[in-house]
Amino acid sequence: MPRVQEKAKILENHREAEGIHRLVLYAPRIVPTARPGQFVMVRVASEGSDPLLARPFSFHRLHKDDGLFEILLRVVGTGTRILSQRPPGTAVDVVGPLGRGFTPPSGPHETVAFVAGGIGIAPLRALLDELIVKTHKDHPERLHVFYGARTRSELVPLSPLKRLGVQVVVSTDDGSSGEAGTVVEALRRRYEGTLELPDRLYACGSLAMQVSLARWASGRDFPMEMSLESMMACGIGACLGCALPALDPDDPQAERYVHVCQDGPVFDPRRIRWDKIQPIMARPLTSVSP
Amino acid sequence: MGQNPTDHGSAPDLRVTLGPLQLANPVLTASGTFGYGLEFADFVDLSRLGGVVVKGISLKPRPGNPPPRLAETPSGMLNAIGLENVGVEKFLTDKLPPLLKRGAVVIVNILGNTVEDYAELARILSGASGIAALEINISCPNVKEGGMAFGTDGRMAARVVAAVRANTSLPLITKLSPNVTSIADIARAVVDAGSDILSCINTVSAMAVDPFSRRPKLANIVGGLSGPAVKPIAVRCVYETLRAVSCPVIGIGGIQTALDALEFLVVGASAVQVGTANLVRPTSCLEILDGIERFLRQQGLGAITDYIGTLDTQCRFPFADESCPVGIA
Numbered sequence: 001m002p003r004v005q006e007k008a009k010i011l012e013n014h015r016e017a018e019g020i021h022r023l024v025l026y027a028p029r030i031v032p033t034a035r036p037g038q039f040v041m042v043r044v045a046s047e048g049s050d051p052l053l054a055r056p057f058s059f060h061r062l063h064k065d066d067g068l069f070e071i072l073l074r075v076v077g078t079g080t081r082i083l084s085q086r087p088p089g090t091a092v093d094v095v096g097p098l099g100r101g102f103t104p105p106s107g108p109h110e111t112v113a114f115v116a117g118g119i120g121i122a123p124l125r126a127l128l129d130e131l132i133v134k135t136h137k138d139h140p141e142r143l144h145v146f147y148g149a150r151t152r153s154e155l156v157p158l159s160p161l162k163r164l165g166v167q168v169v170v171s172t173d174d175g176s177s178g179e180a181g182t183v184v185e186a187l188r189r190r191y192e193g194t195l196e197l198p199d200r201l202y203a204c205g206s207l208a209m210q211v212s213l214a215r216w217a218s219g220r221d222f223p224m225e226m227s228l229e230s231m232m233a234c235g236i237g238a239c240l241g242c243a244l245p246a247l248d249p250d251d252p253q254a255e256r257y258v259h260v261c262q263d264g265p266v267f268d269p270r271r272i273r274w275d276k277i278q279p280i281m282a283r284p285l286t287s288v289s290p
Numbered sequence: 291m292g293q294n295p296t297d298h299g300s301a302p303d304l305r306v307t308l309g310p311l312q313l314a315n316p317v318l319t320a321s322g323t324f325g326y327g328l329e330f331a332d333f334v335d336l337s338r339l340g341g342v343v344v345k346g347i348s349l350k351p352r353p354g355n356p357p358p359r360l361a362e363t364p365s366g367m368l369n370a371i372g373l374e375n376v377g378v379e380k381f382l383t384d385k386l387p388p389l390l391k392r393g394a395v396v397i398v399n400i401l402g403n404t405v406e407d408y409a410e411l412a413r414i415l416s417g418a419s420g421i422a423a424l425e426i427n428i429s430c431p432n433v434k435e436g437g438m439a440f441g442t443d444g445r446m447a448a449r450v451v452a453a454v455r456a457n458t459s460l461p462l463i464t465k466l467s468p469n470v471t472s473i474a475d476i477a478r479a480v481v482d483a484g485s486d487i488l489s490c491i492n493t494v495s496a497m498a499v500d501p502f503s504r505r506p507k508l509a510n511i512v513g514g515l516s517g518p519a520v521k522p523i524a525v526r527c528v529y530e531t532l533r534a535v536s537c538p539v540i541g542i543g544g545i546q547t548a549l550d551a552l553e554f555l556v557v558g559a560s561a562v563q564v565g566t567a568n569l570v571r572p573t574s575c576l577e578i579l580d581g582i583e584r585f586l587r588q589q590g591l592g593a594i595t596d597y598i599g600t601l602d603t604q605c606r607f608p609f610a611d612e613s614c615p616v617g618i619a
Contacts, residue, residue, distance in 0.1 A: 236329050
């Protein structure tokens with residue numbers, strides 16, 4: 001798939017929840033080949049050299065017929081603050097589509113769980129959009145969405161998923177909306193003690209969520225993909241800065257570094273050496289470093 | 291472009307000669323910022339570049355440092371990748387052939403733990419066809435072996451260069467570290483040992499800390515600083531190097547625009563390497579090359595060699611940047 005450097009015009013900028021913005025960008029050269037789970041590098045500085053580096057954002061929604069994509073960003077530092085303040089009509093340098101996207105389900109018979117912690121909803125929404133109109137058009141009830149945030153004000157609206165027949169479980173850590181507790185606890189309540197398990201699981205969220213879900217996943221052998229993040233400079237496999245320790249697929253006894261930008265950002269969480277990752281690593285792809 | 295009254299009819303001559311190395315233009319990529327070149331093939335016609343300096347290659351594959359390997363600093367980037375690379379064998383089978391097929395002028399950056407490693411690499415790479423030059427990395431600040439022990443000691447640096455020289459007839463570039471008391475001393479030592487060309491600078495040894503977690507931002511604790519923040523340091527190093535030796539010098543450090551590149555060229559660098567800018571904007575090198583060509587036209591210069599090394603060290607008013615024509619940067 002050709003990767004493209006393009007000046008993308010910001011058409012809309014909405015505040016979706018506390019500290020979370022949704023940007024709609026026009027990028028007719030990037031969008032046609034884009035896949036859910038892939039990402040773009042967005043340059044923050046409009047001129048000059050500070051902040052120097054571009055930031056990675058996964059596709060939140062893809063509108064292929066219109067040449068549009070959306071990103072969902074949480075303001076965590078200077079770069080994301082500048083982007084969140086960009087008015088419609090301005091342009092940003094974007095490189096994409098980058099990385100490996102989600103592997104779609106093999107057919108409508110699969111029950112599919114989506115586990116989104118906070119801003120981790122960003123890449124999962126693009127995949128949900130796709131499955132709703134493609135594989136699971138006639139079986140939206142087999143799509144199970146678990147979406148959690150710290151508190152009610154940080155939840156992004158998920159309408160019209162429920163109306164379409166998708167099963168949605170919302171949770172907040174403080175119980176201010178939906179079930180009380182973490183999203184992984186909500187997932188366990190749904191499946192544990194029943195004979196039913198999803199046939200496939202997709203996830204994205206905080207490091208705490210990733211670790212907790214990876215622990216739940218170990219010993220279960222259904223397909224599972226998690227969108228990860230790492231500090232990244234280029235997004236195209238050149239700088240090798242976004243390394244994460246992982247098991248070598250060719251030799252499970254051996255370990256090697258994988259690179260989030262080209263081996264991922266979507267990984268089987270059971271391959272990642274979570275015990276060797278420091279807390280400042282591996283935030284969800286949408287809530288990049290300052 | 292064609293309507294510009296200051297334009298010359300014919301395109302300016304961008305060719306440069308660096309000792310035994312002749313290049314179609316003075317814009318090269320800096321090692322470690324352009325992968326093995328192929329990563330950029332979607333964005334850049336690799337045959338248009340003056341040269342592609344590939345990621346540092348060692349005898350055996352290297353896994354690199356634990357993460358975090360990167361941090362952003364004001365107008366700069368701090369890295370401690372740890373010289374992760376595929377090793378020379380895989381480079382020759384998997385990376386070099388497609389790179390040459392795309393018409394790239396390939397310069398191989400080499401690094402080793404010992405003097406013998408460098409000699410062996412020179413021997414192996416001399417046996418491959420199509421390589422334009424070797425760049426000796428004696429200046430990576432991020433790994434214990436990684437060269438900097440060689441690059442900060444004139445006698446050790448000379449031993450490495452002499453060992454490589456004895457094993458290859460390829461043009462030899464030695465990449466110098468700015469993390470020394472006198473870059474001129476190191477420059478003289480490696481030129482005496484047989485280096486045809488010098489490139490400077492490698493990254494500046496640096497550190498950044500998160501005040502909340504009280505932890506360094508890199509797992510390696512210290513790393514190498516690159517990007518616009520280091521450009522004035524690099525320009526000074528090129529200036530001092532050129533005063534110390536008579537061999538050609540390639541300027542590296544914080545070049546983002548054509549004007550940045552021209553700064554090095556006017557000081558006397560025969561060519562430049564663009565580094566961190568490639569990571570930020572994959573098309574940077576070609577934009578810089580086009581900008582240099584526009585500059586020469588606007589200045590009415592027929593060749594880049596008419597501009598290289600024309601520094602006027604008598605500082606006068608007005609400063610050049612106040613009379614800079616638009617459309618160069």
